[in-house]
Amino acid sequence: MAAVDGLDRFEPPAPVPRTVPPSRLEIIRTVLRNPLELWGEPSYTLPWIETRFFGRTTLIVNDPELIRHVLVENSTNYPMDEIRQLVLRPILRDGLLTAEGDVWKRSRKAMAPVFTPRHARGFARQMLEQSEAFADRYATTDPDGLVRDISVDMTELTYLILADTLFSGEIVADNGDIAGDVEALLHHMGRIDVLDLLRAPRWLPRLSRIRGYRVLRKFRSVVRKTMDARRSAMTDTRANVPRDFLTLLLDIEGPQGLTSAEIEDNILTFIGAGHETTARALSWTLYCVAHSPAVRDGMEAEIDGVLAEGADPVEWIDRMPRVRAAFEEALRLYPPAPSINRQAFADDRFVASNGKSLDIRKGTTVLIMPWTLHRHALHWENPRAFDPSRFLPENRERIGRFQYLPFGAGPRVCIGATFALQEAVIALAVLMQRFRFSVTNETRPWPVQKLTTQPGGGLPMRVRPRGVATPQ
Numbered sequence: 001m002a003a004v005d006g007l008d009r010f011e012p013p014a015p016v017p018r019t020v021p022p023s024r025l026e027i028i029r030t031v032l033r034n035p036l037e038l039w040g041e042p043s044y045t046l047p048w049i050e051t052r053f054f055g056r057t058t059l060i061v062n063d064p065e066l067i068r069h070v071l072v073e074n075s076t077n078y079p080m081d082e083i084r085q086l087v088l089r090p091i092l093r094d095g096l097l098t099a100e101g102d103v104w105k106r107s108r109k110a111m112a113p114v115f116t117p118r119h120a121r122g123f124a125r126q127m128l129e130q131s132e133a134f135a136d137r138y139a140t141t142d143p144d145g146l147v148r149d150i151s152v153d154m155t156e157l158t159y160l161i162l163a164d165t166l167f168s169g170e171i172v173a174d175n176g177d178i179a180g181d182v183e184a185l186l187h188h189m190g191r192i193d194v195l196d197l198l199r200a201p202r203w204l205p206r207l208s209r210i211r212g213y214r215v216l217r218k219f220r221s222v223v224r225k226t227m228d229a230r231r232s233a234m235t236d237t238r239a240n241v242p243r244d245f246l247t248l249l250l251d252i253e254g255p256q257g258l259t260s261a262e263i264e265d266n267i268l269t270f271i272g273a274g275h276e277t278t279a280r281a282l283s284w285t286l287y288c289v290a291h292s293p294a295v296r297d298g299m300e301a302e303i304d305g306v307l308a309e310g311a312d313p314v315e316w317i318d319r320m321p322r323v324r325a326a327f328e329e330a331l332r333l334y335p336p337a338p339s340i341n342r343q344a345f346a347d348d349r350f351v352a353s354n355g356k357s358l359d360i361r362k363g364t365t366v367l368i369m370p371w372t373l374h375r376h377a378l379h380w381e382n383p384r385a386f387d388p389s390r391f392l393p394e395n396r397e398r399i400g401r402f403q404y405l406p407f408g409a410g411p412r413v414c415i416g417a418t419f420a421l422q423e424a425v426i427a428l429a430v431l432m433q434r435f436r437f438s439v440t441n442e443t444r445p446w447p448v449q450k451l452t453t454q455p456g457g458g459l460p461m462r463v464r465p466r467g468v469a470t471p472q
């Protein structure tokens with residue numbers, strides 16, 4: 001796709017594709033440290049590659065037709081990959097992200113009404129208020145502004161938004177540091193252990209996760225108490241019950257909807273899947289925009305114009321195409337979920353429209369990686385460059401449905417995508433209307449795949465009130 005406005009493009013940091021295959025030991029080390037550094041040239045240039053990882057056939061898929069086959073047309077043959085489940089299921093149990101079969105089907109159906117665009121729009125005001133309150137922290141009279149770790153800040157902001165829309169802040173916690181608990185939980189539990197890679201039996205304890213289990217027990221008890229408190233409020237007709245996610249979920253508690261344990265699992269899932277993802281993409285957006293003055297100027301002008309008209313925040317997502325495009329481009333370059341992993345349940349044959357075919361054996365691990373797909377030479381012009389114009393409405397339809405998958409596709413597509421996009425546009429607009437974010441000498445983020453694609457080493461940036469002259 002051509003850059004339509006002829007501007008210079010910033011190429012943000014990313015590992016250079018390998019030209020020599022890594023040794024077995026190096027593979028293990030890289031998978032544990034940063035899987036993004038594993039992929040070689042063919043993963044960024046070929047439609048698919050079959051290889052062997054840890055004794056198992058692995059298919060890396062970058063072909064949109066084959067992706068559609070796996071995620072949509074024959075999705076029942078491609079359940080979640082075993083290792084992914086080994087890492088996430090002990091934390092999230094029957095939450096939507098990790099549920100399978102009939103439990104998943106029933107839960108997805110029961111929760112679809114909770115995630116309608118109408119409900120997401122209903123949360124716009126809370127997103128605005130939380131973003132504005134957060135932006136107040138950056139207020140300063142110092143012309144040099146403040147230096148903040150934007151990665152930490154965005155994680156806190158998206159957590160505050162989620163806590164407000166999920167529980168309306170009515171969390172029954174003993175120490176109140178829920179955000180810290182979530183952070184610890186994801187840090188200790190949400191990662192692959194070397195025993196997972198070696199496919200050691202499940203009863204062998206994964207030492208890397210032991211601390212996580214303690215936090216998990218505490219966290220589940222907080223969620224249960226919060227649910228109990230809300231249940232009593234809902235039966236007490238005098239109580240003024242907020243219409244947040246918790247109420248919406250408890251409304252569908254029962255034989256036709258979700259069990260109490262499933263609601264608990266899903267609250268954990270929303271916290272796990274629903275704030276760090278958006279936070280990472282917000283951070284990468286601010287970082288890339290700081291390196292792209294023309295993009296930044298366009299966004300600022302758009303934001304100023306819409307806010308001057310007093311537009312309702314519900315409308316911002318449609319009225320701020322430049323802000324949305326910058327966020328979508330950051331999702332392309334740094335997809336928060338860099339890999340969508342499946343496993344073939346039975347032998348399968350894929351036949352492409354050009355007649356080429358591929359046999360996929362039972363047990364094959366199928367990796368559909370937004371990380372390589374979004375940087376793939378067959379699908380993108382100038383793939384490593386930050387160019388939000390690709391996502392402006394006049395160019396958007398040139399992007400195929402299966403070449404851009406930040407939220408996945410098919411029956412298991414992200415249920416929170418509308419929520420996340422609206423939240424991101426509102427947060428960016430509020431922050432960028434008042435402040436300008438620029439890089440410092442210490443701003444050297446490196447993309448690292450943990451649970452999400454995070455800026456390794458943090459993301460220190462200078463935040464100055466707008467109107468104060470900033471170096472270009």
Ligand code: HEM
Pocket residue numbers: 096097098108269270273274275277278281335336337340341405406407408409411412413414415416417419420
């Ligand atoms: C920028 C932000 C986000 C990104 C990039 C993202 C990405 C994804 C992706 C790629 C999947 C599909 C995984 C797969 O097929 O294996 C997914 C599923 C899911 N996401 Fe998100 N997500 C985001 C925000 C959210 C939010 C805000 C929520 C909830 C409040 C959420 C909840 C979920 C859930 C529950 C699933 C599982 C759906 C199912 O399997 O039926 N996500 N997400």
